[in-house]
Amino acid sequence: xxxxxxxxxxxxxxxxxxxxxxxxxxxxxxxxxxxxxxxxxxxxxxxxxxxxxxxxxxxxxxxxxxxxxxxxxxxxxxxxxxxxxxxxxxxxxxxxxxxxxxxxxxxxxxxxxxxxxxxxxxxxxxxxxxxxxxxxxxxxxxxxxxxxxxxxxxxxxxxxxxxxxxxxxxxxxxxxxxxxxxxxxxxxxxxxxxxxxxxxxxxxxxxxxxxxxxxxxxxxxxxxxxxxxxxxxxxxxxxxxxxxxxxxxxxxxxxxxxxxxxxxxxxxxxxxxxxxxxxxxxxxxxxxxxxxxxxxxxxxxxxxxxxxxxxxxxxxxxxxxxxxxxxxxxxxxxxxxxxxxxxxxxxxxxxxxxxxxxxxxxxxxxxxxxxxxxxxxxxxxxxxxxxxxxxxxxxxxxxxxxxxxxxxxxxxxxxxxxxxxxxxxxxxxxxxxxxxxxxxxxxxxxxxxxxxxxxxxxxxxxxxxxxxxxxxxxxxxxxxxxxxxxxxxxxxxxxxxxxxxxxxxxxxxxxxxxxxxxxxxxxxxxxxxxxxxxxxxxxxxxxxxxxxxxxxxxxxxxxxxxxxxxxxxxxxxxxxxxxxxxxxxxxxxxxxxxxxxxxxxxxxxxxxxxxxxxxxxxxxxxxxxxxxxxxxxxxxxxxxxxxxxxxxxxxxxxxxxxxxxxxxxxxxxxxxxxxxxxxxxxxxxxxxxxxxxxxxxxxxxxxxxxxxxxxxxxxxxxxxxxxxxxxxxxxxxxxxxxxxxxxxxxxxxxxxxxxxxx
Numbered sequence: 001x002x003x004x005x006x007x008x009x010x011x012x013x014x015x016x017x018x019x020x021x022x023x024x025x026x027x028x029x030x031x032x033x034x035x036x037x038x039x040x041x042x043x044x045x046x047x048x049x050x051x052x053x054x055x056x057x058x059x060x061x062x063x064x065x066x067x068x069x070x071x072x073x074x075x076x077x078x079x080x081x082x083x084x085x086x087x088x089x090x091x092x093x094x095x096x097x098x099x100x101x102x103x104x105x106x107x108x109x110x111x112x113x114x115x116x117x118x119x120x121x122x123x124x125x126x127x128x129x130x131x132x133x134x135x136x137x138x139x140x141x142x143x144x145x146x147x148x149x150x151x152x153x154x155x156x157x158x159x160x161x162x163x164x165x166x167x168x169x170x171x172x173x174x175x176x177x178x179x180x181x182x183x184x185x186x187x188x189x190x191x192x193x194x195x196x197x198x199x200x201x202x203x204x205x206x207x208x209x210x211x212x213x214x215x216x217x218x219x220x221x222x223x224x225x226x227x228x229x230x231x232x233x234x235x236x237x238x239x240x241x242x243x244x245x246x247x248x249x250x251x252x253x254x255x256x257x258x259x260x261x262x263x264x265x266x267x268x269x270x271x272x273x274x275x276x277x278x279x280x281x282x283x284x285x286x287x288x289x290x291x292x293x294x295x296x297x298x299x300x301x302x303x304x305x306x307x308x309x310x311x312x313x314x315x316x317x318x319x320x321x322x323x324x325x326x327x328x329x330x331x332x333x334x335x336x337x338x339x340x341x342x343x344x345x346x347x348x349x350x351x352x353x354x355x356x357x358x359x360x361x362x363x364x365x366x367x368x369x370x371x372x373x374x375x376x377x378x379x380x381x382x383x384x385x386x387x388x389x390x391x392x393x394x395x396x397x398x399x400x401x402x403x404x405x406x407x408x409x410x411x412x413x414x415x416x417x418x419x420x421x422x423x424x425x426x427x428x429x430x431x432x433x434x435x436x437x438x439x440x441x442x443x444x445x446x447x448x449x450x451x452x453x454x455x456x457x458x459x460x461x462x463x464x465x466x467x468x469x470x471x472x473x474x475x476x477x478x479x480x481x482x483x484x485x486x487x488x489x490x491x492x493x494x495x496x497x498x499x500x501x502x503x504x505x506x507x508x509x510x511x512x513x514x515x516x517x518x519x520x521x522x523x524x525x526x527x528x529x530x531x532x533x534x535x536x537x538x539x540x541x542x543x544x545x546x547x548x549x550x551x552x553x554x555x556x557x558x559x560x561x562x563x564x565x566x567x568x569x570x571x572x573x574x575x576x577x578x579x580x581x582x583x584x585x586x587x588x589x590x591x592x593x594x595x596x597x598x599x600x601x602x603x604x605x606x607x608x609x610x611x612x613x614x615x616x617x618x619x620x621x622x623x624x625x626x627x628x629x630x631x632x633x634x635x636x637x638x639x640x641x642x643x644x645x646x647x648x649x650x651x652x653x654x655x656x657x658x659x660x661x662x663x664x665x666x667x668x669x670x671x672x673x674x675x676x677x678x679x680x681x682x683x684x685x686x687x688x689x690x691x692x693x694x695x696x697x698x699x700x701x702x703x704x705x706x707x708x709x710x711x712x713x714x715x716x717x718x719x720x721x722x723x724x725x726x727x728x729x730x731x732x733x734x735x736x737x738x739x740x741x742x743x744x745x746x747x748x749x750x751x752x753x754x755x756x757x758x
Contacts, residue, residue: 022072025079026141030103035064036145038116044153047193052123056149059115062102074099096675104134104143113147120151124194127152155194155229158236160186163226174346175215175252179241182209194237199225214254214308216334216350222247250336250348255309258337258349259284262301265291266329266355282306291358292326296394296432299447300324303352309334314352316444321356323446323479324395324431329357363387367754381405381421395431400424417462425455433476448478451489464505469622470495475528482537487530492554494524495576496622519621523578526554536591546758548587550608552623555580555615570615579620583610585663589758598679604667604758611661611692618693624659625689627710630753632665633685635712635731637749642689643699644708645738660689662701664709667758671718679718683729686711688737711735714748718756727753 026032038056042049065075074097080086081094113130120128128151135144160183164176188202207220222244229237243252260283263275275288282305285294300320302313318330337349367383383403391398405421433439434450457469475489498519501509509516529551535544558573559580570577585608592601610619629638643660665687674680686709690701714731729751733744 022075022079023141026101026103030101030105031136031141031143033062033064033102033104033107034067034142034144036060036107036112036147038147038149040149040151043150046151052151056116056119056147059119060112060145060147062106065099065102072099073097075101107143107145109134109145112145116147116149120149122196124154125151126155153235155235155237157188157190157192157194157239159238160188160190161238161240163240163242174254175210175218175243178210178213178215179206182206185209188239194227194229199239208311211309211311214256214310214347215251216255216309216336216348217248217251219251222251253346253348255336255348255350257303257305257307257309257352259351260301260303260305260354261286261351262294262297262354262356263287264294264297264356265289266357290393292356292390293394297321299432301354302444303332303354309350317354319482320446321354323449325397325429326358326390326395326431327356328359329355331355359389361388361390363389391428397427397429397431399427401427417464419462420460421457422459423455423457425453427451427453429477435476443478445481446479448476451475451477460500461505464502464508465498466500468497468499470497483533483535485532485534487528487532489528492524492526492528494620494622496522496524496620498522515621523558523573523576524554524620524623525558525573525578526552526556528552542593544591546587546589546591550585550587552583552610553581554578559614578615579612579623580614580616581610581612581619581623583619583623584608587758598671598673600671602667602669602671602758604665604669606663606665606687608663609661609692619661621659624661625663626659627663627665627687627689630727630729630751631757633687633710633712634683634714634729634751634757635685635733635749636710641687641710641737643691644688644701646699647738658689660699661692662690664688664705669757674717677719677721679720681716681718681729682714683716683731684711684713684734685731708737709735710737712749713743716751725755727751727756729753729757 022032036057038053038060040046040049040053040056046052065072077090077093078098078100080090081098083090086094109132113132116130117128120126120130128149130147130149132145132147135146137143162176162180162183164173182205185205186202187205188198192198203220203223203225206223207218210218224242224244226240226242227237228240229235262283262285264285265287275286278285278294280294280298283294283298283301283303285297300317302317302320307313314332318332321327321330331354333353333355335351335353337351363386365385365387367385368380381403382405383401385399385401388396388398390396401424403421403423406418408418428451430450430452431447432450433443433448452474454472455470457467459467459469461467472491472493473489474491475487477485477487479485496519509519531547531549533545533547535541536546538544555578558578559571561573563573564571572578585606587604587606589602589604594600608625610623610625612619626639627633627642628636628640632638633641639658642658646658665685667683667685669681669683671679671681688705688709689699690705690708691699692701694700711734712731713734714729716727716729718728719726730748731751732746732748733742735741
C-alpha cells in the first residue's frame with residue numbers, strides 16, 4: 001500500500017510546486033483582481049436583505065482567479081507556461097488546469113453599477129443609489145471592489161386586471177375566459193412588490209394553464225403586461241394583462257385529439273415493411289409483428305381520441321413508457337389537421353403519433369471484483385448476468401445472475417483456509433400491478449411494477465462449515481413522482497441451512513452463544529419496505545438531498561402458526577426455528593455544488609438498528625450490520641470495525657466475521673474535477689457497529705459510543721464516464737475504536753469499487 005500513498009503525495013507536491021507566489025509575474029502597471037462585495041444599506045426594512053445581496057453579488061464580473069489555501073494553482077501554471085520553453089508537463093497542466101489572469105483593468109465599475117441599478121429597477125426598487133470604492137493591497141498587488149447600495153422604496157401591486165381589446169373581442173373571448181379562470185392560481189397577489197421576474201413567471205404559468213386546456217399553438221410571448229404607476233399614490237401600481245395585437249387565430253382556440261397512433265417497434269429497417277394495425281380502446285397500435293402486446297402497452301398511454309391536447313399527459317405517457325425499460329427512445333409528435341384555411345373555428349384537431357424504438361432485447365453483463373477482508377481473506381468475485389428486456393412481449397424484464405467467488409487467507413499468523421461461494425438468482429419484473437382488480441388507472445405518474453425473485457447461494461468455509469441459503473420474494477415497485485419511489489415486499493422468505501460443521505467451528509459456537517443463536521435461526525419470513533426521496537437529478541439546485549428509509553420486520557405472521565417443542569424455549573415452523581425481529585435504517589446524504597467548476601461537498605449519515613424479540617434473542621447472521629470497506633469507513637477493511645472496541649488480536653479464537661445490531665456512520669467528502677473524466681476527492685469517514693445485548697465478544701452499545709468511532713481520512717481518484725464510475729480510494733486510520741488519535745499513514749487501505757460510495 002506504501003506505493004499508492006507515495007503516488008498521491010507526489011501529485012499533491014507537484015500541484016503545490018506549481019502554485020508558488022504569482023506576484024512576481026504580475027505586470028508593473030497591473031493589479032490582480034480579487035473580486036468584489038455588495039453591501040445593501042437597509043433603510044426601508046427589506047423583506048430579504050441577504051437574498052437581495054446575494055442576487056446583486058452574482059452580477060459582479062469578471063470572476064477572479066481561483067485561490068486555494070492562499071495559492072493560485074491555475075494562474076501559477078498559466079504564468080509558467082508563458083516561458084520561452086515550458087516543459088511538456090507544464091504545457092499539459094496549462095491546457096487542463098491553467099487560468100488566464102484576471103486584472104483590475106478588466107473591471108468596469110460604471111457598467112457594473114448600471115447592472116446593479118437595472119436589476120433593482122426590475123425588482124421594483126426605483127430611485128436607488130449605488131456607489132463603488134476600490135480596496136488596493138500594494139504588498140500583494142491585488143485590488144478588491146466594494147459596492148454600496150441604498151435601495152428605493154418599492155412599488156406594490158394594487159389591482160391586477162384583464163384588459164380585453166375591443167378590436168379583437170369577437171374571436172378572443174374563449175381564450176380570455178380561460179385566462180380569467182387561471183387567475184385563481186395566480187402568483188401575483190395584492191401588495192406584492194413590482195418584480196419583472198414574477199411577471200415572466202406569471203406569463204409562463206398562464207401559458208402552461210392554457211396548454212393544459214388544449215391551446216396547442218399558444219405562446220407566452222402573446223401575453224403583454226402593462227404597469228401603471230402614475231395614477232396612484234403611496235408607491236402603488238395597477239397591472240393590466242392583454243394579448244398582443246395580431247395573435248394568430250389558431251393560437252386562440254383549443255385542439256382536440258383526432259387520432260392516437262402507436263408505432264411500438266420502430267427501427268431503421270422497419271420503415272418500409274408493411275405493418276398491421278390493431279385498435280384497442282380507440283388507440284391504434286401499428287407494428288409488423290407483435291413485439292409488444294397492445295393490451296399490455298395500452299395502460300401506459302394516457303392519450304385518447306376526443307381529449308383536449310394536454311402536454312402534461314404527453315409527459316406522463318413518455319415517463320410511463322420509459323419506466324418499462326424496454327425502449328431506448330420515446331417520441332410523441334403532434335400533427336395538425338388541415339382546416340381548409342378556415343381560421344374562425346372554435347376548435348381544431350391534432351393527430352398524436354407515438355414512436356417507440358426498442359433497446360437491445362437480450363444482453364449479457366460480466367463483472368469482476370477483487371475482495372480483501374480484515375481477516376486476511378483475499379480473492380476474486382465473478383458475476384455473470386443474462387437480461388431479457390421483453391421476455392413475453394409485454395415488457396417483462398427477466399434476469400438470471402450467477403456468481404462465483406473464491407477467497408484464500410494469506411498471512412504469517414493464518415492457517416491458509418479458504419472460502420468458496422456459488423450463487424444463482426432469477427428475477428422477473430412485470431411492468432404492471434399483479435393484484436386483484438384494475439388499479440392501474442389510479443397511478444398517473446407511473447404504473448407500479450411487480451417483482452418476483454428466487455435465489456440460491458452455496459458458501460463453504462474450509463475447516464469450518466458449509467452454508468446453503470435459499471430465498472424467494474414477491475413485491476411491488478413504483479414511482480410516486482420524479483423524486484419519490486417506493487418498494488414494498490409483502491412476501492420475503494429466506495431459508496438458511498448450516499451443514500458440514502467441523503469440530504473447530506462447533507467450539508467457536510460453543511464459546512460464543514451470540515453467534516450460535518444467530519446461525520440457529522434457519523427460517524426468515526417477513527415484510528420489507530423502502531422509501532426513497534432523491535433530488536440528485538435536479539440540475540438547477542445547488543443543494544440536493546438523497547434520503548432512503550428501509551424497514552424490515554419478520555416472524556409476526558408465522559408466529560401464529562409456530563409450535564413449541566417440549567424442551568424448546570423457541571417456537572418452530574415446519575420444524576424449522578424461525579427469526580422474529582424488527583429492523584430499520586436511514587441513509588441520508590446532502591450534495592452541495594460549489595461554483596460552476598464541478599466541485600461539490602457531500603455529507604452522508606447512516607443509522608440503523610435491528611431489534612430481536614419474541615422467538616429470537618439475536619438477529620439472524622445474514623441480517624446483521626457490518627462496518628468498514630469501500631462503501632463505509634474506507635480506512636478499515638471490509639468487516640474491519642467493531643463491534644464496539646472488540647479487538648480480534650486479543651480474541652484470536654473468536655476472530656470471525658464481525659457484525660452487530662446497530663450501525664452508525666458519517667462521511668464528509670470534497671469532490672473536484674481533475675482532467676476530463678478523471679475526478680478527485682478528499683474525504684473523512686467515521687463509524688462503527690455495536691450489539692444491543694452483550695456477548696462474549698463484547699461491543700454492547702453504551703452512552704460513550706461516540707468515543708468508540710473508528711475514524712479515517714484519505715483521497716481518491718474516480719473515472720466517471722457518463723455516470724459509470726470506477727473508483728479508487730486510499731485511506732488511513734486517524735483513530736481506532738479502542739485507541740486514541742494517531743494518523744496511521746504507514747498502513748493505508750486501498751479500495752477499489754464501482755460507483756460512488758453515497
